[in-house]
Amino acid sequence: MIYTLTLNPSIDYLMYIDEINVGKTNRASREQMLPGGKGINVSRILNQFEVSNIALGFVGGNSGEFIKQWLQKEGTTTQFIEIEGNTRINVKTKGHQETEINGAGPVISEEATNQLRQQIQAMTSDDLIVLSGSKAQGLPDDFYISLITLLKERNIPYIFDTASQELLEALPMSPLLVKPNQDELGELFGTEIKSIDDVVTYGKKLHEMGAQNVIVSLGGDGALFIDGERIIKADAPKGNVINTVGSGDSMIAGFIAGLEQGLPASQAFVLAVQSGSATAFKEDLAEKADIDALNGAVKLNYLH
Ligand SMILES: Nc1ncnc2c1ncn2[C@@H]1O[C@H](COP(=O)(O)OP(=O)(O)O)[C@@H](O)[C@H]1O
Numbered sequence: 001m002i003y004t005l006t007l008n009p010s011i012d013y014l015m016y017i018d019e020i021n022v023g024k025t026n027r028a029s030r031e032q033m034l035p036g037g038k039g040i041n042v043s044r045i046l047n048q049f050e051v052s053n054i055a056l057g058f059v060g061g062n063s064g065e066f067i068k069q070w071l072q073k074e075g076t077t078t079q080f081i082e083i084e085g086n087t088r089i090n091v092k093t094k095g096h097q098e099t100e101i102n103g104a105g106p107v108i109s110e111e112a113t114n115q116l117r118q119q120i121q122a123m124t125s126d127d128l129i130v131l132s133g134s135k136a137q138g139l140p141d142d143f144y145i146s147l148i149t150l151l152k153e154r155n156i157p158y159i160f161d162t163a164s165q166e167l168l169e170a171l172p173m174s175p176l177l178v179k180p181n182q183d184e185l186g187e188l189f190g191t192e193i194k195s196i197d198d199v200v201t202y203g204k205k206l207h208e209m210g211a212q213n214v215i216v217s218l219g220g221d222g223a224l225f226i227d228g229e230r231i232i233k234a235d236a237p238k239g240n241v242i243n244t245v246g247s248g249d250s251m252i253a254g255f256i257a258g259l260e261q262g263l264p265a266s267q268a269f270v271l272a273v274q275s276g277s278a279t280a281f282k283e284d285l286a287e288k289a290d291i292d293a294l295n296g297a298v299k300l301n302y303l304h
């Protein structure tokens with residue numbers, strides 16, 4: 001079974017507003033509520049590919065209920081742990097620019113944390129788990145690393161997508177895939193990524209340090225793939241960009257779906273880019289038909 005884990009899910013509250021004036025009253029022309037959180041987005045796209053999966057994580061309050069009901073309506077299986085407090089609301093303003101204000105989220109108790117550990121202890125090496133997104137409050141600083149240590153003891157493959165430094169610590173425990181975006185790659189190494197050569201240099205470091213597959217996503221400039229055998233740059237398909245929230249998560253799901261279909265890694269990467277861009281061209285996450293509509297639109301350039 002494929003599992004996704006979202007420690008700090010969210011309602012993504014989209015507000016359409018041309019320009020924000022800080023310190024003034026701003027009015028949106030319209031708004032929309034969507035379920036959010038990185039693992040949850042991965043689950044929703046896997047569902048589009050009809051890849052069975054179970055969404056794990058902590059949810060609470062009416063906002064948590066909103067997410068659960070949305071996923072269940074779509075047919076995604078959830079095994080969330082119910083917690084005290086309310087799942088956070090992340091505000092995303094859409095206008096000339098996208099601005100995001102992500103909430104802190106509820107504090108997770110030790111009891112809930114232990115329940116999650118038990119869920120992981122019940123997994124086997126036939127499973128795969130996607131760990132992604134920020135950590136919730138109350139969890140120890142090394143929480144992801146402690147979970148990954150449990151996974152490694154059981155030979156359970158995992159994908160890790162977080163902006164925190166724990167990503168570097170996890171590399172020796174050979175994640176199946178890591179997917180920083182360009183800014184996150186720079187932050188990991190305390191540098192600014194200014195060129196595709198820089199992306200290659202630092203992306204290769206992630207592979208050399210232990211990641212089996214590396215995708216560095218580059219927004220409208222596409223993505224870079226590194227797996228030790230090859231380095232491939234993909235150009236993103238062109239289209240009308242509506243909402244890029246969840247594009248990175250869609251890539252991860254597309255890559256998994258490709259591997260599940262038995263595609264070679266380079267073709268799974270193509271499906272990842274298609275999925276990311278299809279989501280960027282939609283208000284909500286992409287549907288399967290949107291991803292299919294980009295068949296043949298991803299151009300690959302083998303750099304090595
Ligand atoms: N403006 C865009 N035009 C076309 N595709 C895009 C655009 N923005 C994002 N994408 C697609 O989504 C993928 C992930 O986007 P990115 O913004 O890099 O990730 P994240 O959401 O993790 O920050 C990109 O590699 C690309 O395929």
Ligand SMILES: O=P(O)(O)OC[C@H]1O[C@](O)(COP(=O)(O)O)[C@@H](O)[C@@H]1O
Binds near residue numbers: 010036132134245249
């Ligand atoms: O856990 P974090 O880092 O606060 O991120 C949560 C946010 O990221 C998202 O999962 C989108 O992530 P991506 O744009 O990187 O795919 C939103 O749905 C959510 O609001």
